[in-house]
Amino acid sequence: MPELARIVLTGVGLAAPNGSSLPEFRESLLSGRSGVSSYEIRHVGKTQAGVCGYDALRYQSKKDLRRGTRAGSIAVYCANEAVRDAGLDLAAYDAARIGVFPGITEHGNVETEHEIHEVAKYGFDLSFWSHHHNPRTVANNPAGEVTLNLGLKGPAYCLGGACAAGNLGLIHGAQLLRLGEIDLALAGGVSESIRTFGIFASFAAEGALARHEDPARASRPFDKARNGIVVAEGGCLFALERLEDARARGARIYAELLGHCVNSDGTDFVLPDPAGQNACIRGALKSARLAAHEIDLVSTHATSTPSGDAVEARVVREVFGDGPRTYVNNTKSFIGHAMGAAGALELAGNLPSLTDGVVHPTINVDELDPECAIKNLVTNAPLSVGRVDTILNMSFGMLGINSAVVVGNVRS
Amino acid sequence: MTEEEVIQAVKDIIQTVAPDEDVSGLDPDVRLREQIDLDSMDFLDIVMELRKLYGVQVPEEDYKELATLASCVRYLHPKLSAKQLALRV
Numbered sequence: 001m002p003e004l005a006r007i008v009l010t011g012v013g014l015a016a017p018n019g020s021s022l023p024e025f026r027e028s029l030l031s032g033r034s035g036v037s038s039y040e041i042r043h044v045g046k047t048q049a050g051v052c053g054y055d056a057l058r059y060q061s062k063k064d065l066r067r068g069t070r071a072g073s074i075a076v077y078c079a080n081e082a083v084r085d086a087g088l089d090l091a092a093y094d095a096a097r098i099g100v101f102p103g104i105t106e107h108g109n110v111e112t113e114h115e116i117h118e119v120a121k122y123g124f125d126l127s128f129w130s131h132h133h134n135p136r137t138v139a140n141n142p143a144g145e146v147t148l149n150l151g152l153k154g155p156a157y158c159l160g161g162a163c164a165a166g167n168l169g170l171i172h173g174a175q176l177l178r179l180g181e182i183d184l185a186l187a188g189g190v191s192e193s194i195r196t197f198g199i200f201a202s203f204a205a206e207g208a209l210a211r212h213e214d215p216a217r218a219s220r221p222f223d224k225a226r227n228g229i230v231v232a233e234g235g236c237l238f239a240l241e242r243l244e245d246a247r248a249r250g251a252r253i254y255a256e257l258l259g260h261c262v263n264s265d266g267t268d269f270v271l272p273d274p275a276g277q278n279a280c281i282r283g284a285l286k287s288a289r290l291a292a293h294e295i296d297l298v299s300t301h302a303t304s305t306p307s308g309d310a311v312e313a314r315v316v317r318e319v320f321g322d323g324p325r326t327y328v329n330n331t332k333s334f335i336g337h338a339m340g341a342a343g344a345l346e347l348a349g350n351l352p353s354l355t356d357g358v359v360h361p362t363i364n365v366d367e368l369d370p371e372c373a374i375k376n377l378v379t380n381a382p383l384s385v386g387r388v389d390t391i392l393n394m395s396f397g398m399l400g401i402n403s404a405v406v407v408g409n410v411r412s
Numbered sequence: 413m414t415e416e417e418v419i420q421a422v423k424d425i426i427q428t429v430a431p432d433e434d435v436s437g438l439d440p441d442v443r444l445r446e447q448i449d450l451d452s453m454d455f456l457d458i459v460m461e462l463r464k465l466y467g468v469q470v471p472e473e474d475y476k477e478l479a480t481l482a483s484c485v486r487y488l489h490p491k492l493s494a495k496q497l498a499l500r501v
Contacts, residue, residue, distance in 0.1 A: 062431035067453070128464065131456045 011086025011239030013078035017050030029360035034216035048215035050232025050336035070192035072145030074235035086239035100156035103165030103189035105339035108137035162397025166343020188344035190235035220364035221302035230336030236344035259288025265400025280402035288406035330362035343395035
C-alpha cells in the first residue's frame with residue numbers, strides 16, 4: 001500500500017452535558033462532575049438525561065434556531081468552535097475543499113414526532129404539517145446547516161452508524177484528506193436524541209434504560225449496580241488537516257490519527273458480538289502499526305448496560321491482557337450516552353492526556369462487577385500515569401457496527 | 413377583532429416567525445419583505461400561523477394580499493372580525 005498522508009487533529013469544538021469547550025469538559029472529567037440531570041419528556045415522564053448548556057445563540061440567530069434542528073444547532077456551534085480553536089482563517093481556503101462530516105446515530109425522529117403531535121391537535125389535517133419537515137429531517141441536516149452557517153461549498157453529509165458513529169466522521173474526513181479531495185475537514189459526531197421520546201421508550205422496552213434516584217449516579221459502567229443507558233445530547237467536531245498543512249501554518253496539533261477500523265458483527269440486531277469488537281480493535285491496532293501493549297489509554301464504549309459492559313470488558317481483557325502500562329477509562333459515566341456524538345466526545349475528553357499524562361476516571365464505580373474487572377481500569381479519581389502517547393477510542397452500535405480509532409502524539 | 417387588533421395579530425405572527433426583527437415600527441404601506449428579512453419559507457410560516465391560531469385558510473392565489481400590513485388588514489379583517497386576538501406565548 002502506498003504511504004498515506006499523515007492526518008492531525010488541530011481543533012476541537014464541543015458541546016457536552018458537562019462542558020461547552022474542551023477545557024470545561026476536561027475540568028469536569030478530572031473533578032468528577034456529572035452532566036446528567038433530571039429530565040422530562042412527553043409520554044415517558046420523569047427520567048434522566050445528559051442535557052447540554054452551550055450558548056446556541058453564539059453563532060446563530062433565533063430564526064436560524066427556529067428553522068433548523070437541535071442537531072444542526074449543535075453541529076453549527078461545534079464547527080465554529082473547532083474553527084476558532086484551530087486558529088483557522090476559512091477565507092484562506094477554497095470553500096469547495098472544506099468537508100463537514102458529523103456522525104449520527106439517527107436523525108429526524110425528533111422532528112417527525114413533533115410534527116405528528118402538531119397535526120394530532122388538528123385532527124390529523126395535513127394542511128397543518130410543516131413545510132420545514134423535509135429540510136429538518138433529511139439525513140444531511142446537521143452537516144448542511146454547518147455549510148449554510150459558514151458558507152462552505154465542499155462535501156458535507158452525515159455518517160449514519162448507530163452508536164459507533166462518533167468515530168466515523170473522523171475516519172471519513174481523514175480518508176478524503178488522504179485522497180486529496182479536500183484540504184480541511186470538520187468531522188466528529190452530533191446527537192439530539194434526548195428530544196425524541198421514542199429512544200427512551202425503546203431502551204425502556206429493551207430493559208436497557210437506566211433508573212437511579214440520583215441522576216448523577218445513573219450512568220455507572222462496570223459497576224455491579226448498573227441497570228442501563230442514560231441518553232444524552234451533544235456534539236464534537238474536530239478540525240482535521242494533513243500534517244504538512246498544519247505544520248506549514250504553524251498550527252497547534254492535539255494528536256495524529258494513527259489508525260482506525262470499522263467493521264460489522266454480522267450477527268444480531270442489538271446484541272454485541274465479542275468477536276466483532278475484538279476484530280475491530282485489532283484492526284485499528286494493525287492499521288496504526290502498534291502492538292496492544294503500545295496503547296497507553298483505552299477509552300471504552302461501555303454504556304452501563306449489564307450485558308454490554310461485561311462483553312466489552314471481556315474483549316478489552318482479550319486484546320490488552322496484562323499490558324503493564326495500558327490504562328482504561330470511560331466517559332459515559334459522566335455524561336451518559338451521547339449517541340452519535342459519544343465516540344467523538346469521548347476521544348476529545350482524553351486528548352489532553354497526551355500532554356498532561358493524566359487519565360480521567362470512570363466514575364460511579366461503587367462496587368466493581370467482577371465480570372467487568374479490567375487491569376488498570378481508572379475508577380472514581382483521575383490518575384497521573386506519567387506519559388500518554390497513544391489512545392485507542394472505541395464505539396459500538398446496533399446492527400453490530402464497531403469502530404475504533406488510534407491517535408497519538410506526533411512522532412518526528 | 414378591530415382593525416388595530418388585526419394589525420397586532422399579524423405583527424405577533426411576524427415576530428414569532430422572525431424573532432430577531434423589531435416589528436414595532438413597520439410601515440403599513442411598504443412591502444413587509446422590503447422592511448424585514450422574510451423569505452418564502454417564512455411566508456409559509458405566516459400562513460401556517462394564521463391557520464393554527466385563527467383557523468384562516470389563505471389559498472395560494474391570495475398570498476399577494478399579505479404583502480403589506482395595510483393589505484393584510486384589508487384581506488384579513490373580514491375573516492377575523494368575529495375572532496379574539498390570541499395571546500402571544
